Amino acid sequence: MKARFTGRVLALIAGAGVAGGLVIGGFVHHPRVASAAADYPAVTDDRLAGGASDDGWLMYLRSYDSQAHVPFTQITADNVSQLKEVFTYSMPIPNGFEAPPIVNGHELIYSAPLNHVYALDATSGKFLWKYDYPLPKKALRTVCCDVVNRGVALYGANAYFETLDNHVVALDAATGKVVWNKAIYPEAGVGYFMTGAPMIVKGNLIVGDGGGEYGARGFIAALDPATGAQKWRTYTVPAPNEPGGNTWPAGMYKHGGGNTWVSGSYDAETDTLLWGVGNPGPWLSDLRPGKNLYTDSILGMDPSTGKIKWYFQETPNDPWDYDGVNTPILADVTIDGTPRKVFYKASRNGYFLVVDRTNGKLILAKPFTKATSVSGYDANGVAVENPANFPHEGKQVTTCPAFFGGNNWWSESFDPKTGYAYVSTMKTCMTIAGQKAPDPFKAGLGYLDETFQVQPVPGSNGWGALQAIDVATGKQVWTHDTKLPWNDGQVSTDTGLVFSGSPDQTFYAFDSKTGKVLWKHHMSSGVIGQPVSYQVDGKQYVAVAAGWGGVSPLWGGPKMVPEFKSIPLGGKLYVFSL
Amino acid sequence: MLVTVTAATLLAAVTIPSAATQTGGLYTSKQAAAGATAYAQNCARCHGANLEGVSAPPLRGSDFTSVPGGGAKLTVHDIFKYMTSLMPAGNPGSLTHDQYVAVMAFILKQNGNAAASKALTYSTAMTSTAPIRK
Numbered sequence: 001m002k003a004r005f006t007g008r009v010l011a012l013i014a015g016a017g018v019a020g021g022l023v024i025g026g027f028v029h030h031p032r033v034a035s036a037a038a039d040y041p042a043v044t045d046d047r048l049a050g051g052a053s054d055d056g057w058l059m060y061l062r063s064y065d066s067q068a069h070v071p072f073t074q075i076t077a078d079n080v081s082q083l084k085e086v087f088t089y090s091m092p093i094p095n096g097f098e099a100p101p102i103v104n105g106h107e108l109i110y111s112a113p114l115n116h117v118y119a120l121d122a123t124s125g126k127f128l129w130k131y132d133y134p135l136p137k138k139a140l141r142t143v144c145c146d147v148v149n150r151g152v153a154l155y156g157a158n159a160y161f162e163t164l165d166n167h168v169v170a171l172d173a174a175t176g177k178v179v180w181n182k183a184i185y186p187e188a189g190v191g192y193f194m195t196g197a198p199m200i201v202k203g204n205l206i207v208g209d210g211g212g213e214y215g216a217r218g219f220i221a222a223l224d225p226a227t228g229a230q231k232w233r234t235y236t237v238p239a240p241n242e243p244g245g246n247t248w249p250a251g252m253y254k255h256g257g258g259n260t261w262v263s264g265s266y267d268a269e270t271d272t273l274l275w276g277v278g279n280p281g282p283w284l285s286d287l288r289p290g291k292n293l294y295t296d297s298i299l300g301m302d303p304s305t306g307k308i309k310w311y312f313q314e315t316p317n318d319p320w321d322y323d324g325v326n327t328p329i330l331a332d333v334t335i336d337g338t339p340r341k342v343f344y345k346a347s348r349n350g351y352f353l354v355v356d357r358t359n360g361k362l363i364l365a366k367p368f369t370k371a372t373s374v375s376g377y378d379a380n381g382v383a384v385e386n387p388a389n390f391p392h393e394g395k396q397v398t399t400c401p402a403f404f405g406g407n408n409w410w411s412e413s414f415d416p417k418t419g420y421a422y423v424s425t426m427k428t429c430m431t432i433a434g435q436k437a438p439d440p441f442k443a444g445l446g447y448l449d450e451t452f453q454v455q456p457v458p459g460s461n462g463w464g465a466l467q468a469i470d471v472a473t474g475k476q477v478w479t480h481d482t483k484l485p486w487n488d489g490q491v492s493t494d495t496g497l498v499f500s501g502s503p504d505q506t507f508y509a510f511d512s513k514t515g516k517v518l519w520k521h522h523m524s525s526g527v528i529g530q531p532v533s534y535q536v537d538g539k540q541y542v543a544v545a546a547g548w549g550g551v552s553p554l555w556g557g558p559k560m561v562p563e564f565k566s567i568p569l570g571g572k573l574y575v576f577s578l
Numbered sequence: 579m580l581v582t583v584t585a586a587t588l589l590a591a592v593t594i595p596s597a598a599t600q601t602g603g604l605y606t607s608k609q610a611a612a613g614a615t616a617y618a619q620n621c622a623r624c625h626g627a628n629l630e631g632v633s634a635p636p637l638r639g640s641d642f643t644s645v646p647g648g649g650a651k652l653t654v655h656d657i658f659k660y661m662t663s664l665m666p667a668g669n670p671g672s673l674t675h676d677q678y679v680a681v682m683a684f685i686l687k688q689n690g691n692a693a694a695s696k697a698l699t700y701s702t703a704m705t706s707t708a709p710i711r712k
Contacts, residue, residue, distance in 0.1 A: 439656070
C-alpha cells in the first residue's frame with residue numbers, strides 16, 4: 001500500500017514538471033502572462049464592507065463577519081439535485097487544497113499548495129495566468145501540517161498572498177505580474193512560516209504567522225497594500241514590560257508561540273478586528289507556569305494601530321495544543337429573549353463558545369464533542385481545566401479532544417435564517433506525555449517536549465460529524481455522523497442549503513434545517529477546500545477544490561491514518577451550476 | 579508503544595552526554611545500508627526519495643542544517659530524539675530501536691559523514707552532541 005501511495009505521488013510530481021510551470025525546488029519561477037482579463041473590477045473598501053451581498057467571493061470567508069453565507073436564490077432545496085459540473089481544472093500538486101476560490105467579476109483566483117497561484121475565467125475555467133513563487137527548500141524545515149495556503153486577498157487591482165518562507169506578495173490580479181514582494185521575517189525554516197489568507201480592513205493589509213510547534217513568537221502585522229511597508233506589528237505573546245507579560249516566566253515569551261495562522265473578522269460597528277491566537281510553545285506547560293496570554297485567545301484589536309482592546313482566552317496554560325486560531329464568526333442572535341451581538345467558535349478544546357463581541361465576555365459554553373481536558377467555564381468565563389489531564393514531565397495522560405481538535409482551522413458557516421452554526425467536527429482523544437529532561441528551544445527544530453498518539457473517543461460511531469448547532473443555546477439541532485473526520489468548511493445559502501465536503505471524496509448539499517442530504521457529487525480526491533458560491537451575469541455557481549491533505553493524514557496516528565490510504569492525491573477545482 | 583518509547587527515552591536521557599565533536603566514525607556501512615531501506619519505507623513519502631524534502635523538510639545539505647547568525651548546530655541528539663518520539667508522523671515511535679538507529683546512520687551518511695567500524699547504538703545516538711554536518 002505504501003509503494004502504491006509513493007508511486008502515485010511521484011507520478012503526480014513528474015506530470016506536473018512536464019506540464020510546465022510547476023517548480024520543485026530552486027529559485028526559478030515561470031510566471032505565465034496571458035492577455036489581461038477584459039474588465040477586472042476594482043475591489044474597494046465599500047465592496048469589501050458589502051462582501052456578504054457582492055456577486056463575487058471577495059475574501060476568505062466572503063465577508064467581514066466570516067459567516068460564509070450567500071443571499072443568492074437561484075439554487076434552492078428543490079432544484080439542487082440538478083446541480084452539475086460546469087468545468088473542472090486540475091492543479092497537479094499532491095498536497096492539501098484548503099483555500100477557497102476567490103472570485104471578482106469574471107475572474108477566479110486559486111492559491112494552491114507550495115505557493116502556486118492560478119487565475120481562470122470563473123464561468124468557463126479558461127486559463128488566464130499562473131504565478132509560481134520561488135520557494136526555497138529550507139522553508140519546509142518548520143512547516144507544520146502540510147504545505148498549504150488558505151487563499152488570496154483582493155484590494156484595488158491586486159491579489160495578495162502569504163508564503164511558506166514568510167513573504168507577502170502582491171500580484172496584479174488581471175495579469176499575475178508581481179507588484180511587490182516583502183519579507184515579513186528575514187529567514188525561512190527557523191520557526192516561522194505563513195499559510196493564512198490576508199485580510200484588508202480600512203486600507204490595512206493584515207497578515208498572521210505560523211510556528212507554534214517551532215518556538216516562533218506570534219504576531220499580527222498590517223502592511224500598506226500599495227507598497228508592502230509595515231504599518232504596525234502586534235506580538236500576541238507580550239514582553240515582560242507589556243500588558244499580560246507577567247503571565248509568563250522570565251524569558252519564555254521569546255519562543256512562546258501564540259501564532260495567528262487563520263484569518264480573523266472585522267466588526268465595523270465597533271471598529272474592532274477580531275483575530276485568533278494559537279497554542280503556546282513549548283507544548284510542555286511545566287516549562288511556562290502562568291496563564292500564558294494571549295495564547296489560545298481571541299483578540300479584539302484596533303485595525304489601524306494593532307492595539308489590543310480586549311481578549312477572551314479559551315484555554316489558559318495549555319499543554320494540549322488547543323490553538324484558538326479558528327475564525328470567530330460574528331452573528332446577531334437573541335439569547336434568553338435579549339438581542340446580543342456575539343462571536344461564536346467551536347474551540348479546539350471541544351467547547352462551543354458564544355462570546356459578547358463588544359467586550360469579550362463569555363455568554364455560553366457547551367461541549368460539542370467529548371471534552372475532558374477542560375471541564376467547563378466558571379462564572380468569570382475562565383476555563384476550568386482538569387488537573388489530572390495535564391501531561392506533566394514524565395507523565396502520560398489520556399484526554400479529549402486530541403491536540404488537533406474538536407474543531408480545527410476551517411469555517412463554521414452561519415445561517416441567519418435558522419440561527420444555526422455548521423460545525424465540522426472531529427471526535428478524538430489522545431494519549432499525551434511530557435518528556436523527561438525536556439530540551440530548550442533550538443532554531444529549526446520542533447519545540448514540543450511532549451509526545452502524543454491520537455485515540456478514538458471510546459464507544460464512538462466514527463471520527464467525524466457535520467453538526468448544526470443553535471448559536472443562541474449551544475445545543476445540537478442535527479448531526480451527520482461519519483466514519484472519517486470532517487475536515488472541510490461550509491457555505492450556507494438563504495435558500496436553506498449547506499455545502500461541505502468529506503475526505504471520502506464526496507461533496508454534499510444538506511438541508512440546513514434538517515441535515516437531510518439533498519445532493520452529493522463524487523470528487524477526484526478528499527475535500528478540505530473552503531466551498532464558495534458566486535454569481536456572474538445572473539447565473540449562480542458553487543465551487544470548491546478537492547485535494548486531500550492537511551493535518552489528519554500527517555498526524556492522525558496509527559488508528560486514523562490507515563483509513564485514508566485509498567484517497568488519491570492532487571488538486572482539482574470543481575465549479576457547479578444548474 | 580508510546581510507553582515503551584518513553585521509558586527508553588527516560589533511560590537514555592539520564593546517561594552522561596557524549597562530548598564527541600567529530601561526527602565521522604559514528605556508524606557502520608551496514609547500518610547505513612539498512613537505514614536506506616527503512617528510510618525508503620517509512621520516511622521517503624514526505625521527506626523525498628533523495629532526502630530533498632517534499633511536504634516535509636529536506637534531510638540533507640544546508641537546507642537541512644543551516645542555522646543563521648552563528649546559532650547552535652543541529653546535533654545527532656537533536657535529530658534522534660525528535661525522530662524517535664515524533665516520527666514517522668503517521669505512527670510516532672513505531673519503528674524498532676535498530677530501525678531508528680539505522681535511519682540515523684543513513685542520514686549521517688547522506689550528510690557527508692564517513693562510516694567506521696564501530697556501530698552506532700540507541701543510547702549514543704540519543705545523547706551525542708556531534709553535529710549532523712561539520
